[in-house]
Amino acid sequence: MSADPETSVVESLPSTPPWLDHLLQQWETSGTQRGHAFLLVSEDPEEAALFSSRLAVAQLCHERQADGPCGRCRSCHAFLQGTHGDLMDVQRQEGKTAIGIEQIRQAAQFLQQTALYGNIKVMMIRDADQLTLAAANSLLKTLEEPAGNALLLLSTSAVWRLPATVRSRCQQLRLPSASRSEGIDWLAQQLGTDAQQADRLLNLTGGRPVSAWAMGETEEAEQQLALIRSFAEMHRQASGSPETWSAVGLDVLLRRLLGWTEDNVRGLDNDRFASEARSWLLLHRCVAEVWSRVQQGATPGKDIVVAELFRLCRSRGHHRFADLAQVFLSNLGRGGVGG
Numbered sequence: 001m002s003a004d005p006e007t008s009v010v011e012s013l014p015s016t017p018p019w020l021d022h023l024l025q026q027w028e029t030s031g032t033q034r035g036h037a038f039l040l041v042s043e044d045p046e047e048a049a050l051f052s053s054r055l056a057v058a059q060l061c062h063e064r065q066a067d068g069p070c071g072r073c074r075s076c077h078a079f080l081q082g083t084h085g086d087l088m089d090v091q092r093q094e095g096k097t098a099i100g101i102e103q104i105r106q107a108a109q110f111l112q113q114t115a116l117y118g119n120i121k122v123m124m125i126r127d128a129d130q131l132t133l134a135a136a137n138s139l140l141k142t143l144e145e146p147a148g149n150a151l152l153l154l155s156t157s158a159v160w161r162l163p164a165t166v167r168s169r170c171q172q173l174r175l176p177s178a179s180r181s182e183g184i185d186w187l188a189q190q191l192g193t194d195a196q197q198a199d200r201l202l203n204l205t206g207g208r209p210v211s212a213w214a215m216g217e218t219e220e221a222e223q224q225l226a227l228i229r230s231f232a233e234m235h236r237q238a239s240g241s242p243e244t245w246s247a248v249g250l251d252v253l254l255r256r257l258l259g260w261t262e263d264n265v266r267g268l269d270n271d272r273f274a275s276e277a278r279s280w281l282l283l284h285r286c287v288a289e290v291w292s293r294v295q296q297g298a299t300p301g302k303d304i305v306v307a308e309l310f311r312l313c314r315s316r317g318h319h320r321f322a323d324l325a326q327v328f329l330s331n332l333g334r335g336g337v338g339g
């Protein structure tokens with residue numbers, strides 16, 4: 001955070017993208033009429049979580065303005081520092097595969113304590129679809145009648161995974177999706193980048209702008225963009241596979257290769273479809289075979305697989321590509337990839 005606390009604090013408050021404005025206004029005007037348990041549903045888990053944070057900070061603010069939280073009060077400051085005593089942010093812990101019952105029990109106890117800053121306590125559950133069944137069951141009573149004045153904000157991108165008992169106890173808010181151009185404009189503005197780069201980042205996250213934003217400033221995004229560039233520049237590579245292929249995990253490389261071949265098939269016009277679709281689909285099948293073996297637990301020698309995949313990708317335009325692909329596929333059974 002920069003040296004000027006007044007401006008930096010206001011700017012750091014979660015602000016939602018413009019395509020969520022309408023929903024946000026509806027929320028603000030519903031005031032005291034609304035309930036206490038909400039399920040925020042979006043295709044983009046980061047977007048649902050961002051919206052949840054935005055509602056939470058406004059609810060906790062002591063000097064709430066017509067357009068949202070003030071960004072100056074004690075509560076807003078504490079929120080930004082991640083030290084707000086009346087906010088519980090529940091999410092899957094690192095190294096765990098789900099949100100466990102113990103986390104939900106602690107959160108329920110937290111709601112029972114007296115509010116420290118104001119008169120309300122807020123619990124956010126991010127990616128609520130990751131609750132174990134036991135955790136979800138232990139949450140039911142809190143959803144029905146939380147102790148004291150509380151707001152419960154569950155967010156998810158996979159609402160069907162939540163038990164019906166949880167869903168029926170929450171009011172569902174479905175977040176509208178951004179159009180492609182809205183997503184690009186907003187993302188370019190957030191990251192201070194051009195539309196082309198924003199477009200590439202959107203591709204990395206399946207067209208989900210808030211996820212692309214979250215990823216945009218990480219090393220991972222740079223790495224993945226370099227990977228995608230390397231696909232386009234494959235034929236300029238003098239010898240051996242590009243360094244970027246070795247720099248990422250095999251699963252990342254395989255997933256991107258699958259996406260790349262799919263994009264290329266989709267991008268074929270009618271004239272080229274007849275001549276090129278077959279080789280792209282064959283290449284896709286080869287990569288998919290390796291992918292499925294890795295998914296099933298095979299641990300192939302990465303260097304060998306990367307070198308072979310690269311050779312295969314480079315040969316796609318060759319008139320004997322179909323034969324090469326067949327050899328690759330038949331070698332998978334005996335070779336390094338799983339056996």
Ligand SMILES: [Zn+2]
Binds near residue numbers: 063071072
């Ligand atoms: Zn405030």
